Amino acid sequence: MGLKKLFETFFADKTILITGHTGFIGSWLSICLNELGANLIGYALPPLTTEDNFVVTNLQQKMSSIIGDVRDFNLINNIFKEYQPDIVYHLAAQPIVGESYSNPKDTYDINIGGTVNILEAFRINKNAKILINFTSDKCYENQEKEDGYKEEDRIGGFDPYSSSKGCSELITSAYRNSFFKSGSSAVNKRLSSVRSGNVIGGGDWQKDRLIPDCMRALKNNELLTIRNPQYIRPWQFVLEPIYGMLLLTKNMWHENEKYSGAWNFGPENNRMFTVKDIIEKIGTYIGNFNKKIVFEKKKEDIHETKLLCLDSSKANRELGWQNILSIEETIKFVCGWYMERNPNYGFNVKQIKNYFDKV
Template structure:
């Protein structure tokens, strides 16, 4: 397939040689970001083992990409430490990326106990398995931009700002950070395990069908040919395409595997210019969806008086830039354009694996300054 040649050339230069045949455990592999990173790792010939609940939605990216045919998938609950230990003992992963979570703010108000059990004790279980297994050399815990105590300040939060999420989801991810830091200081450093956490901003892209997220709400609205309902059009968030954090996750895990000096905690978000309101994001979605489309979508403001959510949130991304010489590749407009492109392909019944690989290829070309 032609579109794979360019992407494998990139991997060959930067990532493929490292990840080829590496045993990588991905928790949450059936989720949105988990599916994207599993696809990337599979294309780099990594030996990928996924551990997760069944895909959280129908449809879902995991099945649309037929990932079951290219990775080892284990359906299990992150709260089940006995089952987790069996997986670690059987597969002996060298690299672990922990993405399994209850990820929805509003759902955390509905079921805070499950949220804390999954996001806090799930992290404890993963750390305990890593501590006891002996095979793991590189561990990355993916958390969220919402781990900080949000005081609605205008500038972006830096990595040393206070951790104290407001709602049960955000707070549970703050706790997940602290659990990881404790295990790192108490155990991992002494036994040679490089450990980092990644606090990523709001991620968008093709294949996200979650509830209570703005882009999936847009996708469902155009599928039903209805108006997009926006409940908080003036809330500001650090939106970024899913490939931005995916590639820096891969970089962190690789670099700290080779040199533990790279093990730390990092913000991963867009530049300030791409932190926009939900209404502006919806405007961009409508702009690109309405191109060459008979049905013209629009959005309407309709608050549902839901629970508290932060109105203003930005991340300072200077640390990740300085340490890894990284910078965002796709601005918010390009991120929305590629999301809409994927969405149209989905509704047109196109080959979504090809579309996904083509977008990965394009991203990699631009990452290296190509055309």
């Protein structure tokens, strides 16, 4: 159908604040919204590398980019006051499970305290109408469920990262119930949270993630040891949950409270694949890639979920959202970005067009 045909002029000229805009998902969201004509403000730490999507697409020239820490409430509140955003997407986070074991306090300060700062600024600044908190599929209490977690399932988290995302969900729910229900002074505000699958796509160079680790090994002509290749994850292309968030935003804007709440945007259970499956599928697009991989199953010092699935039937039913790409199409998009000599803004827009033409 196409991105612009789907959303027409809905986002045009709306002022939108994205925290974490220099990150992987935040940069792709920023490009989509820029193409839809939004006035964008970003708030985040600097990008990790000069190869990050935010840098190679020159996004800093296409939006108001403010470098800052999500733990700085005064700066965040001043941004709300100065720019008066209509819509807020909160993606800024410490996103790595392993890092949460090394620095648990920072993880909790950023993922919990940062969420409180954004929610509080949203609460006290009248112009902001919609906030979507992007959390994680790891926010659920892990039970190794084969049928997928539903939005009403118990929130938990074994490790510091996962539990910090569970806490972020609880705080979001508490703010929604306490301040943004009918009869409250902020009844015109709508608040939701989004839980996606294992998001993959171009421009991600974060450490301890499968795709970036693979692409670094390929680039540096190094062997890569893959731990626990039989672990199952809900892999999905980065534009799948972004499509969901954009649909959710439009519905939240037009309906008072109906669409405020928690939402899963993950692949169907028959699209679950192991780490080894993904490696082998990458090998079909990149010659001799599998020769650079060493698989091993070893006892880890840190806990990791073996099976992680989401039930997205609520989004299917109430938003008309579904995953568009097969896993083969997803890997083709991902490998296409990393093998591109010049993955600039125009190349990203081309991938966005190719994806939304399938919707």
